[in-house]
Amino acid sequence: MDYRTVLEQVYSPTAYAGRLSRLAVMLDRSDRRRELPDGDTRKRLGGIDSVHRIMRALPEVREPFWRTFVEVAKTNPGALRYIVMLMALYLHLGPFSKHVIGEVDRRIAELDGMHPVRAVGSSARARPVNATGNSNWNNEQVQAVNS
Numbered sequence: 001m002d003y004r005t006v007l008e009q010v011y012s013p014t015a016y017a018g019r020l021s022r023l024a025v026m027l028d029r030s031d032r033r034r035e036l037p038d039g040d041t042r043k044r045l046g047g048i049d050s051v052h053r054i055m056r057a058l059p060e061v062r063e064p065f066w067r068t069f070v071e072v073a074k075t076n077p078g079a080l081r082y083i084v085m086l087m088a089l090y091l092h093l094g095p096f097s098k099h100v101i102g103e104v105d106r107r108i109a110e111l112d113g114m115h116p117v118r119a120v121g122s123s124a125r126a127r128p129v130n131a132t133g134n135s136n137w138n139n140e141q142v143q144a145v146n147s
Helices: 003-010 013-026 048-057 059-075 077-112 139-146
Strands: 114-117 125-128
Touching (some): 013 077, 048 059, 048 077, 059 077, 077 114
16 A cells, blocks of 8 residues: 555545544543633534534535534534534645645656666666657756756
8 A cells, every 4th residue: 555545545534534433432521511611712613613614615524524523413422522623624634635645646657757777876866768868968957856
């Protein structure tokens, strides 16, 4: 399994929501007070309006996140605010994982256009393939590839 596949699987909305459901089962909030003091910014989070904002921002999370929200609300309502906070964190994690996957794909495509060259010393280098071979390389091009 490669890094790209791991990112896709770990940060898929279904997998992320599944981990949130499992976390909610493990959270024991029974000894904590349910109501937050007035002025606490966490009061804004954890409600259905927060979940709706998340689902509007990322429609692909709608089904798995809603399922998790309802399940946690029924089975462990004391943990709900914290689960919604972690859902909100996905607003960054989900798109960022897609960005990283895109960069991995771009870099692999870039490397696919190169063939390995035996290097003197311990580190191997790759050079881009060009129509005339690699014989026309000057120092600037080699340095650009090595950086």
